[in-house]
Amino acid sequence: MKIRVFVSLKDGVLDPQGKAVGHALETLGFSGIGEVRVNRVVDVDVPAKTAADAIAQGEAMARALLANEVIEDFSIEVAE
Amino acid sequence: MKIRVFVSLKDGVLDPQGKAVGHALETLGFSGIGEVRVNRVVDVDVPAKTAADAIAQGEAMARALLANEVIEDFSIEVAE
Numbered sequence: 041m042k043i044r045v046f047v048s049l050k051d052g053v054l055d056p057q058g059k060a061v062g063h064a065l066e067t068l069g070f071s072g073i074g075e076v077r078v079n080r081v082v083d084v085d086v087p088a089k090t091a092a093d094a095i096a097q098g099e100a101m102a103r104a105l106l107a108n109e110v111i112e113d114f115s116i117e118v119a120e
Numbered sequence: 121m122k123i124r125v126f127v128s129l130k131d132g133v134l135d136p137q138g139k140a141v142g143h144a145l146e147t148l149g150f151s152g153i154g155e156v157r158v159n160r161v162v163d164v165d166v167p168a169k170t171a172a173d174a175i176a177q178g179e180a181m182a183r184a185l186l187a188n189e190v191i192e193d194f195s196i197e198v199a200e
Contacts, residue, residue, distance in 0.1 A: 046161070048161075058162075058163075061162060061185070061186070062164075064185055065164075065181055065184075065185060068184050068185060070166075070177070070180070070181055070184075071167075072166075072167035073164060073165065073166060073167070074164075074165025074166070074167075075163075075164075075165045076162065076163065076164050076165070077162070077163040078160060078161075078162050078163075079160070079161040079162070079163065080158060080159070080160065080161070081126070081128075081158075081159040081160070081161050082138075082141060082156065082157070082158050082159070083138075083155075083156065083157040083158075083159065084142075084145075084153060084154075084155075084156050085153065085154025085155045085156070086150075086152075086153060086154070087151075087152035087153070087154075097150070100150070101145055101150055104145075104148050104150075105141070105144055105145060105148060106141070
């Protein structure tokens with residue numbers, strides 16, 4: 041079963057990557073751009089029979105590796 | 121208006137980052153994991169009045185900077 045783990049910086053946490061992308065877009069002529077935030081989405085094929093089991097495995101993976109819970113939030117959905 | 125640009129590697133393109141995440145998960149005891157793919161999602165606040173205009177700006181940004189069209193696909197949605 042495929043799950044999708046969406047990882048994003050918590051509100052208020054500075055996003056240097058987003059800032060860099062924003063500056064680069066301005067340099068390329070895209071004016072008037074507001075905030076830019078760069079997030080990660082990790083698709084994982086997990087050995088689960090049910091959606092609940094797949095999401096539980098995803099949460100364990102997110103807490104163990106995929107997300108830094110000090111500065112990041114994560115959410116999980118079953119992709120297929 | 122906020123748009124969300126979803127950038128993912130094309131099918132068949134090797135994802136070394138995904139492979140590394142998969143190995144790390146196995147090392148942490150998550151057995152039986154299949155393919156892992158790591159994608160980018162860039163949220164951009166664009167100066168657009170309509171959804172169509174926002175998406176058009178997003179496409180131009182994706183082609184100019186956010187996606188490498190040789191190996192990546194992108195899709196855009198209006199987030200708010």
